[in-house]
Amino acid sequence: MKIIIEGKEIEAKEGISVLDAALKAGIYIPHLCNHPDLEATGGCRLCSVSVDGIDQAVPSCKTIVQEGMVVEINSEKADKTRKMAMELILASHPADCTGCPKYGKCELQSMYQYMGVGPEKWKKKSRTVPNDDSNPLISHLFTRCVRCGRCVRACRELRGVKVLDFQRTKDGIRIGTDGGISLEEAGCKFCGACIEVCPTGSIMDTLGMVKENVSYSDSIVPCKSACPAHTDIPRYIRYIKEGDFAKATAVIRERVPFPETLGNICNHVCEDHCKRNELENPISVCKLKRAAAGNDDGSWKKNIRRSEPTGKKVAIVGAGPAGLTSAYYLAKKGHEVTVFEENEKAGGQCRYGIPAYRLADEVLDREIADILAEGVELLTNAKVTSPKELLSKGYEAVLVSVGTHKGTLLPLEGNNLQGVYINADFLKKARQGVIVDIKESVVVLGGGNVAYDCARTALRLGAKEVHIACLExxxxxxxxxxxxEEGKEEGIILHFAHSFLRITGSEKVEGVELQKIEKFYFDSNRKAVIELVEGSNEVVPADSVIFAVGQRPAGTEDMELELSHGPYIKTNEDLETSVEGIFATGDVVTGTKSVVTAIAGGRKSAEVIDKYLGGDGDISEQLVESETPSPYIGKYTGFAKLKRTMPKFKNPQTRKCNFDVVEEVFTKEAAKCEASRCLQCDLRLNLTQSKLWNEY
Structure with missing residues (x-):
């Protein structure tokens, strides 16, 4: 139907309000309590307009359009109503806007600027209500509240949680919970919808939750931004909660080709950033990934995006997670990809550096098979010493992703004695089934996960007593x-904050001399400073010592590529090396990081190599149809205190005697239970952003 607003004829959809019709046509009518995702109430009166045939000004948000309706926004009676409403709001609102986090983005500020109401005309009333910072994740600044009721409607109608309402207090009407109890006690699910719809910043994220140096969406969904591969974590967790494990796996596979591998061994930095940390413990993101992949039906394969053959050939040196990830995406972009691997099997450190009790061969074999199914050619027992030679053999681009397979031997006295091992060699031999002459007592030097891999592997090879000593x-x-904790359960003895002075013995290892550390830190030049405790020396008897103090690339000195910090390959931002056509990624560039970081490096290398070969560099794909999740999440009594679901482990006394996987995968019911703890932070990003008057 057609209506006239401020002399302009516009078309409006039957049944909508005058306010919505005007805004859709780009005509601004002041409004505050109205929000695009919430039902209108007409409470603030700021959207008042004059309508021919009606004596009084009416709220445009509650007035339905009619054919031929004539509307005036700036009539005398509408202006008078709006001005009175604004003065009532401003009378108890803080006059200083500059210290407010919403400064420049506040809808109230935009409104009074549009109306020309200056703060010097405000008739101030003192309303010194203290802020409520007692709740996790949400701060309530009552003096900024204009009682528009948006937060109440979002909580009750949009989300269905129903913990916020108008409350009568000695300080007047304000937003709060029944009985004034905490949000946790009331059953708040901390979805953040109230924050998102608040027009003035009365309800805000707690200090530090929104980071200035990252995008708003990354602050709102920190788990996704923290993941090196930027996996859409809330989305796949939502599918798990609904019991759709196939769709959950498809979402994960949109970013990584190793979902089950990561579900077993990922360092899950996403969990460190999960907002659930403010409410007990984070979501078990890693374990849920494993549960999803373990119940996959392969339906995602029908949606794989494959480009036409380009005729371009790419060589990849190293079949670890970075190289195989790059190969996977480059093959799907239509390039002929050959992967050269010097070992007898593909997998890199996932195969030879991670013990089988953490990652079984069959898991790795399955996921590598999916990669090879895209047409990737894998040549094992094929060592490449000169990437430049590959360019002369018809390959248009070469990627070096050889990882860090060479362990570090500290210059300690006794490091050449019989019974001294280096982490990388020790773990590789154990994984290959090569007999390692481990005696009864072992000391592992180092404080990282690799040190624990070595220590727990030594137990499984027959050691009776295993110690770990580290500086930290x-x-x-x-x-x-x-x-x-798992190492402790198996009997690993930890000596933290100890310096290792020397390995004792004449021909073979007899022990390790340790000394307690008073202080350990790095100075301004990043040089380690160690202050020891006088007279705290002790010798730990040992038959074997394993160095687990770092790893580095092997053989890069002979590749005729510019290096950095010793054996690491130097690249620019586009992963290009000093030789045109040769790229590098993964640990050989960054140093030993994590499997998911290597996968992220593999994704980036596929993008830049595809561009180098004339493609668009777009390796994105959609393996499951996009769906808009329901904004309604409902009430869940005790939600804030829901305990983290823990996986079951095999008995420590029996598991340490073999290399069977020690951790059991979540059952479907356990996975759904854990997924239901998610705050669904990403739902905030689906709420419509209100526009300020100068955006119309």
Whole structure:
């Protein structure tokens, strides 16, 4: 139907309000309590307009359009109503806007600027209500509240949680919970919808939750932004909660070709950034990934995006997670990809550096098979010493992703004695089934996950007593808490904050001399400073010592490529090396990181190599149809205190005697239960952003 607003004829859809019709036509009518995703109430009166045939000004948000309706926005009676409403709002609102986080983005500020109401005309009333910062994730600044009711409607109608309402207090009407109890006690699900719809910043994220140096969406969904591969974590967790494990796996596979591998061994930095950390413990993101992949039906394969053959050939040196990820995406872009691997099997450190009790061969074999199914040619027992030679053999681009397979031997006295091992060699031999002459007592030097891999592997090879000694204190150790706890259960003896002075013995290892550390830190030049405790020396008896103090690339010195920090290949931002056509990624560039970081590096290398070969560099794909999740999440009594679901482990006394996987996968019901703890932070990003008057 057609209506006239401010002399302009516009078309409006039957049944909508005058306000919505005007805004859709790009005509601004002041409004505050109205929000595009919420039902209108007409409470603020700021959207008042004059309608021919009606004596009084009416709220445009509650007035339905009619054929031929004539509307005036700036009539005398509409202006008078709006001005009175604005003065009532401003009378108890803080006059200083500059210190407010919403400054420049506040809808109230936009409104009074549009109306020309200056703060010097405000008739101030003192309303010194203290802020409520007692709740996790949400701060309530009552003096900024204009009682528009948006937060109440979002909580009750949009989300169905129903914990916020108008409350009568000694300080007047304000937003709060029944009985003034905490949000946790009331059953808040901390979805953040109230924050998102608040027009003035009365309800805000707690200090520090929104980071200035990252995008708004990354602050709102920190788990996704923290993941090196930027996996859409809330989306796949939502599918798991609904019991659709196939769709969950498809979402994961949109970013990584190793979902089950990561579900077994990922360092899950996403969990460190999960907002659930403010409410007990984070979501078990890693374990849920494994549960999804373990229940996959392969339906995602029909949606794989494959380009026409380009005739371009790419060589990849190294079949670890970075190289195989790059190969996977480059093959789907239509390029002929050959992967050269010097070992007898593909997988890199996933195969030879991670013990079988953490990652079974069959898991790796399955996921590598999916990669090879895209037409990737794999040549094993094929060592490449000169990437430049590959360019002369018809390959238009070469990627070096050889990882860090060479362990570090510290210059300690006794490091050449019989019974001294280096992490990379030790773990590889154990994985290959090569007999390692481990005696009864072992000391592992190092404080990371690899040190625990070595220690727990030594137990499984027959050691009766295994010690770990590291410089760091318990809080500084790079080993994950899970790894430390599992090692403790198996009887690993930890000596944290100890310096290793020498390995004792004449021809073979007899022990390791340790000394307690008073202080350990790095100075301004990143040089380690160690202050020891006088007289705290002790010798730990040992038959074997394993160095687990770092790894580095092997053979890069002979590749005729520019290096950095010793054996690491130097690249620019586009992963290009000093030789045109040769790229590098993964640990050989960054140093030993994590499997998911290597996968992210593989994705980036596929993008830049595709562009180098004339493509568009777009490796994105949609393996499951996009669906808009329901904004309604409902009430869940005790939601804030829901305990983290823990996987079951095999008995420590029996599991340490073999290399069977120690951790059991979640059952479907356990996975759904854990997924239901998710705050669904991403739903905030689906709420419509209100526009300020100068955007119309």
């Amino acid at each position: 204190n318990l809080e500084q150790m790079t080993a994950t808490k899970d790894e430390i």
